[in-house]
Amino acid sequence: KQEVTQIPAALSVPEGENLVLNCSFTDSAIYNLQWFRQDPGKGLTSLLLIQSSQREQTSGRLNASLDKSSGRSTLYIAASQPGDSATYLCAVRSDRGSTLGRLYFGRGTQLTVWP
């Protein structure tokens, strides 16, 4: 069964720092990997989608990489701001027959950026 792990579970940094959030998964049979942001008690906002054949995707200050063979992804946040404070979730979409299309989530990294 696919297992997704996110490290660290929580991170607290001063404004302006560059950050790296990590995501690992056990089964490389994936369609894609998606990073989400979730504010407390709110819904999930999609940040970046990386297809299984891609190595990275960028959106503004965010850059996500994918190494499918080693089962790893990183989310890089440049010049962090207090408004980046949220929980960041990583999810992989299964490409394996019995679980085709299913999303598997990590438990998230809770990020706090203080002024």
Add this chain to the structure above:
Amino acid sequence: EAQVTQNPRYLITVTGKKLTVTCSQNMNHEYMSWYRQDPGLGLRQIYYSMNVEVTDKGDVPEGYKVSRKEKRNFPLILESPSPNQTSLYFCASSLLGVNTEAFFGQGTRLTVV
């Protein structure tokens, strides 16, 4: 605007009183699913559907039912809610394939007393 709409957003109910949480998407997506989110446990899939009249259990289906009579709608039914079903619920939809972004509803916070 492409969206997944859940209703209600907040619900407080009593044990045993049947309820339905609705989910509707306007993107013609085949794949729809329901998740619950609990502190320390993350998001867990309850049920999913790969197309009309095709549904299957996720990781935590006990106490829930779903139906997929139309492509756009995927309601979650709690026949006899219990306090352990107090949670934050999310509906999601997507196409199937490589370049398929998952879209989530805004969530339904359910409290069963």
